[in-house]
Amino acid sequence: MTIPTMKSGARKATPRQAPATNKPHDVLIVGAGFAGLGAALRLQQEGVGDLVILERADDVGGTWRDNSYPGAACDIPSNLYSFSFAPNPDWSRSFAGSREILDYVHHLADHYNLRQLVRFGRDVSHLRYDDKTGLWTAVTQTGETFQARSVVMAQGPLSNASFPDIPGLDEFKGHKIHSARWDHDYDFNRKRVAVIGTGASGVQIVPELVKKVDKLTVFQRTPGWVMPRPDFATPQWNKLLFRRVPKAQESVRRALYLAHESMALGIIWNSPLTGLLERVSEAHLNHQVKDAWMRRQLKPDFRIGCKRVLMSSDYYPALQRDNCRLITWPIARLCENGIRTAEGIEHQFDCIVFATGFDVSNNGTPFKVTGSKGRDLDTDWKRGAQAYKSINVAGYPNLFITFGPNSGPGHNSALVYMESQIEYLVKAVKMMTSEGIKSLDVRKDVQRRHNHDIQKRLAKTNWNSGCKSWYLTEDGFNATMFPGFASQYARQMEGFDPGDYRVVRVAGRPQ
Amino acid sequence: MATIDLDNMLAKIKASQWALADIDWEAPGAEMISEAQWPKLKAFMSDLMWIEHVGARGFAAMAKKAPTDTLREIYTYFHAEEQRHANAEMALMRRWGMLEGEELPEPNINLRLTIEWLDRYSDDMPLEVLGSVIPMLEIALDGALLKFLLDEVNDPLCHQVFEKINADEARHLGVDFHVMEMLGRGRLHQLAVKTIGTVVSPKLIMGVLAYAPLLNRMRDNIVEMGLKEERLYEAMDKYQRIGGRTKEGRRNPWFQIISQHGRMVVDRSHIYHKPVDALVKLSNYIPRRALGPVPSWVKELTWRPTA
Ligand SMILES: Cc1cc2nc3c(=O)[nH]c(=O)nc-3n(C[C@H](O)[C@H](O)[C@H](O)COP(=O)(O)OP(=O)(O)OC[C@H]3O[C@@H](n4cnc5c(N)ncnc54)[C@H](O)[C@@H]3O)c2cc1C
Ligand SMILES: [Fe+2]
Ligand SMILES: [Fe+2]
Numbered sequence: 088m089t090i091p092t093m094k095s096g097a098r099k100a101t102p103r104q105a106p107a108t109n110k111p112h113d114v115l116i117v118g119a120g121f122a123g124l125g126a127a128l129r130l131q132q133e134g135v136g137d138l139v140i141l142e143r144a145d146d147v148g149g150t151w152r153d154n155s156y157p158g159a160a161c162d163i164p165s166n167l168y169s170f171s172f173a174p175n176p177d178w179s180r181s182f183a184g185s186r187e188i189l190d191y192v193h194h195l196a197d198h199y200n201l202r203q204l205v206r207f208g209r210d211v212s213h214l215r216y217d218d219k220t221g222l223w224t225a226v227t228q229t230g231e232t233f234q235a236r237s238v239v240m241a242q243g244p245l246s247n248a249s250f251p252d253i254p255g256l257d258e259f260k261g262h263k264i265h266s267a268r269w270d271h272d273y274d275f276n277r278k279r280v281a282v283i284g285t286g287a288s289g290v291q292i293v294p295e296l297v298k299k300v301d302k303l304t305v306f307q308r309t310p311g312w313v314m315p316r317p318d319f320a321t322p323q324w325n326k327l328l329f330r331r332v333p334k335a336q337e338s339v340r341r342a343l344y345l346a347h348e349s350m351a352l353g354i355i356w357n358s359p360l361t362g363l364l365e366r367v368s369e370a371h372l373n374h375q376v377k378d379a380w381m382r383r384q385l386k387p388d389f390r391i392g393c394k395r396v397l398m399s400s401d402y403y404p405a406l407q408r409d410n411c412r413l414i415t416w417p418i419a420r421l422c423e424n425g426i427r428t429a430e431g432i433e434h435q436f437d438c439i440v441f442a443t444g445f446d447v448s449n450n451g452t453p454f455k456v457t458g459s460k461g462r463d464l465d466t467d468w469k470r471g472a473q474a475y476k477s478i479n480v481a482g483y484p485n486l487f488i489t490f491g492p493n494s495g496p497g498h499n500s501a502l503v504y505m506e507s508q509i510e511y512l513v514k515a516v517k518m519m520t521s522e523g524i525k526s527l528d529v530r531k532d533v534q535r536r537h538n539h540d541i542q543k544r545l546a547k548t549n550w551n552s553g554c555k556s557w558y559l560t561e562d563g564f565n566a567t568m569f570p571g572f573a574s575q576y577a578r579q580m581e582g583f584d585p586g587d588y589r590v591v592r593v594a595g596r597p598q
Numbered sequence: 599m600a601t602i603d604l605d606n607m608l609a610k611i612k613a614s615q616w617a618l619a620d621i622d623w624e625a626p627g628a629e630m631i632s633e634a635q636w637p638k639l640k641a642f643m644s645d646l647m648w649i650e651h652v653g654a655r656g657f658a659a660m661a662k663k664a665p666t667d668t669l670r671e672i673y674t675y676f677h678a679e680e681q682r683h684a685n686a687e688m689a690l691m692r693r694w695g696m697l698e699g700e701e702l703p704e705p706n707i708n709l710r711l712t713i714e715w716l717d718r719y720s721d722d723m724p725l726e727v728l729g730s731v732i733p734m735l736e737i738a739l740d741g742a743l744l745k746f747l748l749d750e751v752n753d754p755l756c757h758q759v760f761e762k763i764n765a766d767e768a769r770h771l772g773v774d775f776h777v778m779e780m781l782g783r784g785r786l787h788q789l790a791v792k793t794i795g796t797v798v799s800p801k802l803i804m805g806v807l808a809y810a811p812l813l814n815r816m817r818d819n820i821v822e823m824g825l826k827e828e829r830l831y832e833a834m835d836k837y838q839r840i841g842g843r844t845k846e847g848r849r850n851p852w853f854q855i856i857s858q859h860g861r862m863v864v865d866r867s868h869i870y871h872k873p874v875d876a877l878v879k880l881s882n883y884i885p886r887r888a889l890g891p892v893p894s895w896v897k898e899l900t901w902r903p904t905a
Binding site for chain 2 (some may be wrong): 383
């Protein structure tokens, strides 16, 4: 059975204007989420003016446009989950909701005039490099083409919602909703509703949904570690302070950053802090859940940090409400009226919510990418994705990837990592435009050495400690996470050394 | 049943799931239970469904100890499948008018003690203990109780249900014995040290105090219903035969202990029965109140095909 995948707001766009204007752009960006917009913003600030962004949906925002389920929020404090070059003094809560983060993205797009760069409704299905010209061509679903010297793949690490591989998925006659494609028109009032999945999205949805429905049943396969989340509204004086004294906000951001960095010690490696974090989480569980059997059902049996740590103070209480039930029996199949579990019972529902996550391409690419001499990135990555500093791949000149292989943050804000990536690619592109470079291709040996080092360091981490997660490929290769502190990642990305690359200049241009 | 490929087994398990809703509980045949049979059958079914439920809890404990992801998932399914058996057997009882409303059949006191023990201590037992005791329970069920039931009861629906249950049990036994052999593969002195450590643990002794009288009471109940006790002994014999067919199986000290115990159980004149039968009698005097409320995992039992 193939697992159906839903693309964010993808819609069939009719090719509007004549394809491929005659002059290629300097940079083409795929995706208008934080990464795509952030890259465009910084490139513009650095004087690279000729940009185009292709976005398959009809609005900017990425993750925060798509994930609008009740309870959707960031689990990194907002002051850290924002760009340092565009601070927002007005965050209403310590952990902003999805809507407010989307507003922030909208603000970025409007304030920095980025919308005019975006071509909406363009779903990129193929990127093709031409050795002769040193140009990339992006082909969309509808066959429209765009050309550019450099390409930034910013299509997002978690943008293709996926349904689980459960038999009978299509037999269910009731309503189906994926957490990342919320149906705001569905009336939950008096409904019997199931939530499948208890990961980051599941634990946010359950406490909200339980208030709205008649009966909520939560299907859990593997319990995760849950930490309390100290969410509170930002007092007015605080906003004022941040607005008048930006330095104050900077130092709060710095403190939050360091606090998360120190977590890395426990989350990434097995250290005394790991045990301490597990005990905090266990105490949280024991404090909130009275029944011994339920506690047992909710207690994780893998090391903390091996999967994403969940943050919630209201998930456990929600599970214990009278109209809520936790089911840990394996799901056997979906049927016309609901879900059949292995204890032989058919649980009937009006609506099933899938909080089952995303297609993560850790051994492939989300669309076809053809590099130098016709090589195919999906094939090159079949046995686990590899890149240089997570951003370039040998054999794919002038191509920059955000959240490429081994760039994943396990303990800190994704935006902190993203900023390092953006600064790196800005340096490279600036050099290319100013020096008239035709192609910039990372050297194979440099890439090999880098990956040797990364995998050696990964072997010592909790992610590779023997539990299955989306961080790992089927055969346990970790192509997702960066094995270190965010500051180590930042240091890795700080230096852009042209010596790591094979540089070809446009013919006729002096060295 | 040579060693099996656990990944294939897991795939087979997933492909063989069935539900109470697959069965037409109103189909004709319920009237074939005779008046004379009825009370005994009720007691028998009630023991049977509780033993399934106890087995279910055993597998839940084993899932936590499983050395590999595949075995953990298999045990998670077995946990659910034993629950399914208990649920289906309750549905049969309901069909035969043996259950009123939402009530659960009353577990006998020895079952109740076993449930109590499982709830408190089973998660602390090493895989070796549960992995060797569970096959004994499973084989006793498969070999004796179910065959007896099918000999005695003519209701065709009952046969239909137990055909499904037996198909599950065949897979359980396959994995059970595979794991018993796996557990015998370690270094001999390590096995011995670990075994002695566990044997003297008070938690295990409590377990034996619950398990031994349970077996004897079941024997008594079965005999009273007209089953030849040889049937039960044949089943225990089978445990020794299959469990001991390979060197690894025989090397598993827990297999040896349980086989030895089996031989004592079978030998009616063995001194073993004196204290154990006394315990059975004694347990009749335990006031239910002394045990407190049943653990909440018991409340997940249901005869309703849909929820
Ligand atoms: C529910 C949820 C909660 C999260 N919470 C946190 C958190 O608390 N902290 C944290 O650090 N991170 C969190 N993340 C991770 C989050 O994905 C990143 O923080 C960040 O938003 C990624 O931004 P992005 O721009 O790289 O990708 P996205 O925001 O996914 O943007 C990618 C854009 O590319 C478009 N696109 C994709 N494919 C194509 C194509 N073929 N053609 C054209 N356009 C395309 C998409 O439509 C989308 O607009 C969360 C993610 C999810 C899903
Ligand atoms: Fe069974
Ligand atoms: Fe069984």
